Amino acid sequence: MTFRTDLEIAQAHQMIPITDLAASIGLSEEDIDLYGRYKAKIGLHVLEKFKERPAGRLIDVTAVTPTPLGEGKTLTTIGLTQGLGRIGKRAACTLRQPSMGPVFGIKGGAAGGGYAQVVPMEDLNLHFTGDIHAVGQAHNLLAAMLDASLYHGNPHDIDLHTITWTRVMDVNDRALRDVVVGLGGPVNGYPREAAFEATTASEVMAVLALADGIQNLRQRLGRIVVGFNRKGHPVTAEDLQGAGAMAVILKEAVKPNLIQTLEGQPCIVHAGPFANIAHGQCSVLADRMALKLVDYVVTESGFGADLGMEKFMDIKCRQSGLRPDCVVVTCTIRSLKMHGGVGRIIPGKPLPEEIRRENPAAVAEGCRNLAHMIKIAHYYGVPVVVAVNRFLEDTDAEVETVLREAVRAGALSAHPVTAWAEGGAGAVDLAAGVVSACERGGEFRLLYPDELSIKEKIEVLARRVYNADEVAYEPLAEKKIARFEELGWGRLPICMAKTHLSISHDPMLRNVPSGYVFPIRDIRVSLGAGFLYPLAGAMLTMPGLPSRPAAFGIDIDERGRVKGLF
Structure with missing residues (x-):
């Protein structure tokens, strides 16, 4: 059986002009800044313009502990949004912007897949509207100002051994994890050990994701700690007089980005931190805007419920006042088999035969991981629905095992999802289950109070x-x-x-x-x-490229069209 690639599907799709999409959710041309015909930034004044509108329902999509290949959370997020549209609901999704590190590395992009994608996918997975570059420039400006301050007499008496501010770039490059800067003599500054991290791991990215406006962004940037002086007091970006210039670099990046799903729903993309080394959410501004523009907003948290969803609840919701109406836990048969003790999944290599072979017993054993993720979501008083991203080799017996075990573990319902092959039609049952869960409601609570010690x-x-x-x-x-x-x-x-x-x-x-x-x-x-x-444990904040990175297959044809991008 031959399937079209994600890129072929995206390039064949006829997109709605972004002005028409904006108008469909009440945004005028004065509310958006155009970045070509099919993407735009949304002005922050929209929050004031629609402040009297009631907020829609907020759904957070998370997952079981994933395999190294990922289990399709973004696909579920987009497919669910399209599924909600199929059952007559006004819906939007809010996503994180992909980092070019994984795009050119091995994991791929973050535009969904198959017929559950957001477009233009090439733009999203590459430079998009330049937000990640702006974050990198703001971060590295502060790093340069820090080293300039050290060179010009160290007026803040910074202890070089306490400096925590790195440099960043949006490319996987293991050779830059640990570096020495300032070599070449006194004219180049003081030699010291330093490091590079992925741009998406930058605190500047986290600030962008959590800020509620440009002034709050400016204040947060000023509080960034770069190190300590010899008396043990923190030295901040405000002390180095860098926060104002950083805010100027980010004045356009603070505006969320509007694109569309393959079925014409709005998608607001903003910010891009990873949840294993950061808090793993799209921006507060994106969610707040979407909640005023549609009735159902589907957002996504990075990785499993123990990481992204927990941080969504205990950091993003704590700071913003956002409250989810439902959590969707995504899983795959292959991930549950892996947790059930079968096979080893290695990126870049075919799935082992034991993973492909029918094994309901291994799936049932792996469902203990799914049950734990459901339990974590219940800590926050939010109803849970389970989505099973179904692959061609998955058998009915295996899928039925998951549906049974999910409900036994406390999910309100569980549904197979075939959005990759069928778009929104493959997520209609999931959409109905999510609407039912939102109507049932819950009683949101945080896992711990502020008053507890560290x-x-x-x-x-x-x-x-x-x-x-x-x-x-x-x-x-x-x-x-x-x-x-x-x-x-x-x-x-x-x-x-x-x-x-x-x-x-x-x-x-x-x-x-x-x-x-x-x-x-x-x-x-x-x-x-x-x-x-x-x-906790050995954490890398600058990934490296594999022996055969995705970049090997990415190119441009004689017509100027991208090829080889997933």
Whole structure:
């Protein structure tokens, strides 16, 4: 059987002019800034313009612990949005912008897939409207100003050993993880160890995602901590007089971006942090705008419920006042088989035969991971619906096993999804289940209060979310926790930096590990974003390219059209 690639489907699609799409949700030409015929930025004044409108329903799409290939959360998000349209609901999705690191690496983009995509997909997966570049420029300007301050007499008396501000770029490049800057003699500054991280891991990206307007963005940028002086006091972007210029670089990037699904629903794309090393959400501004423009908003959190969804609830909802009406937990048969102890999935290689072979028993065992994710969602008082992204080789017996186990674990309903092949028609049942869950409602609550100490918050997460028995703190983490408490930062929420390939800190521990010690090796502050981020296990914030990166197959033809992009 031959299938068209995602790129072929997207390029064959006739898009709606963005002005017409905007008009369909009440936006005039004065409300948008055009970036060509099919994408636009939405002015922040729209929030004031529609402030009297009632807000729509908010649905957060999350997942089980994924395989290294991902389980199609973005596809579910877009397919569900299209499915809601098929049953007569005014719906939109809000997505994170893809990083070009995975696009040219191995994981691929973040525009969905098959007939559940947002378009123009080439633009979205590449430069789009330049927001990620703007974030990188703002971040690196602050890094340059920091090194300039050190060179010009170090007026803030910064202790070089405490500097935490890196440089960033939107390309996977392992050679830049650890570097030495300032080589070449005194004219080039002071030699010191430094690092590069992915742009999407930047605190500037988190600030962009959590800000509620341009002035709040400016204030948050000013609070960014770059290091400490020799008396132990924090030195900020405001101290370095860099926050104003950073805000100017971001003055267009702060506006959310409007594009469309293949079935004509609006999609608002804004911000792009990963949930294993950041908080993993699209922007507060995107969600707030969408909730005023349509009746159902489907958003997506990075990776599994133990990462993206937990951070959606405990960071984004805590800071913004947003409240979800439903959580959708996405899974695949292949992911549940993996958690059930069958096969090893390696990016870039075909699925092993044991994964492809029918095995309802392994699926049932892997459903313990699904049940744990449902339990985490229930901590927040939100109803849960399960989506099973169905592949051709999945058997009826395997799918029925998941549907049965999902309801047994507390999901209101569970539905196979074939949106990749059928678009919105393949997510109609899921859409109906989500509408029913939203109407049933819940009683939202946070996992922990602000008043708990830093260690108490970490331990709530470790025991209830990561299923650990206890937490162990390395001396560096102990020292910094004590310092942060003294500085008054103990009320901040926790953004755990840990692997996305396990509920635990160890990517080799599958399903629902238990009886282990959760290790905290370090803890850092993102004061501008408004959270603390402990580091559990070995976390890379700058990925590397594989031996055969996706970039090998990406090119441009004689007509100037992209080819080889998924």
